Amino acid sequence: MVGANSRGVLVGYYLTASGAERAFTDRGGHFTPVDAPGAGRRPGQGTIAVDINDSGVVAGYYTGRHGKYGFVLRRGRFTIVRYPPGSRSTWASGVADNGTIAVMSSGLASITENVAGVWDGYSASKVALNMLVRGFASRHSRRKRAVILMAPGWVRTDMGGPEADLDIHESVPRVVDIVTSQIGRPGLRFLDYTGRTVAW
Numbered sequence: 001m002v003g004a005n006s007r008g009v010l011v012g013y014y015l016t017a018s019g020a021e022r023a024f025t026d027r028g029g030h031f032t033p034v035d036a037p038g039a040g041r042r043p044g045q046g047t048i049a050v051d052i053n054d055s056g057v058v059a060g061y062y063t064g065r066h067g068k069y070g071f072v073l074r075r076g077r078f079t080i081v082r083y084p085p086g087s088r089s090t091w092a093s094g095v096a097d098n099g100t101i102a103v104m105s106s107g108l109a110s111i112t113e114n115v116a117g118v119w120d121g122y123s124a125s126k127v128a129l130n131m132l133v134r135g136f137a138s139r140h141s142r143r144k145r146a147v148i149l150m151a152p153g154w155v156r157t158d159m160g161g162p163e164a165d166l167d168i169h170e171s172v173p174r175v176v177d178i179v180t181s182q183i184g185r186p187g188l189r190f191l192d193y194t195g196r197t198v199a200w
């Protein structure tokens with residue numbers, strides 16, 4: 001046994017008769033073997049589960065004929081983790097409970113602040129987006145995730161146009177910094193690219 005979540009689900013691995021490793025999950029005594037697609041069946045090959053979070057997402061790695069790769073297993077679906085492209089060996093050894101969900105909103109979605117009546121249809125669509133995300137966050141409020149509605153500023157993109165305030169490199173790195181700074185801070189927040197709280 002290697003990992004466990006706070007709901008008492010265990011993950012780990014054992015050796016099969018052929019000498020290969022095989023991962024398992026154990027939910028209250030209900031034991032399920034886990035084989036990653038591509039995992040080999042020979043000694044020194046197979047699947048190893050390393051960790052599980054409270055949502056039941058499993059992280060681990062497998063060894064096949066072509067190398068050792070990480071995987072994330074969520075609701076029966078494997079996502080292979082292989083960084084950088086072309087590498088022969090990547091391990092996935094943890095999976096966070098406190099991930100951050102960031103959704104691209106807009107300052108124009110602020111009914112309080114957007115008093116000038118610009119881009120009404122677009123603004124209304126982002127208000128609707130905010131409402132949907134607010135509902136999502138409310139329904140998942142027991143989770144430890146941060147849910148961030150992001151207003152990136154007015155940016156010179158195809159959509160923003162040449163008159164916009166900010167170049168992409170003036171907005172996007174700050175958006176990334178603000179989103180990253182919210183890791184481990186559960187709850188819903190509407191923030192702009194400077195970290196300011198935007199009024200609903």
Ligand SMILES: NC(=O)c1ccc[n+]([C@@H]2O[C@H](COP(=O)([O-])OP(=O)(O)OC[C@H]3O[C@@H](n4cnc5c(N)ncnc54)[C@H](OP(=O)(O)O)[C@@H]3O)[C@@H](O)[C@H]2O)c1
Nearest residue numbers: 104105106107151152153154155156157158159160161164
């Ligand atoms: N620029 C701003 O000032 C500003 C301000 C506030 C919020 N935002 C928000 O930031 C986000 C990005 O905006 P942007 O300014 O970068 O816009 P953009 O320059 O128009 O780029 C939009 C991107 O979305 C892709 N896309 C559009 N429809 C899609 C679809 N149905 N499926 C998959 N991809 C699709 C486009 O792909 P193709 O190139 O292949 O068409 C393009 O790469 C948007 O949500 C926007 O509302 C932008």
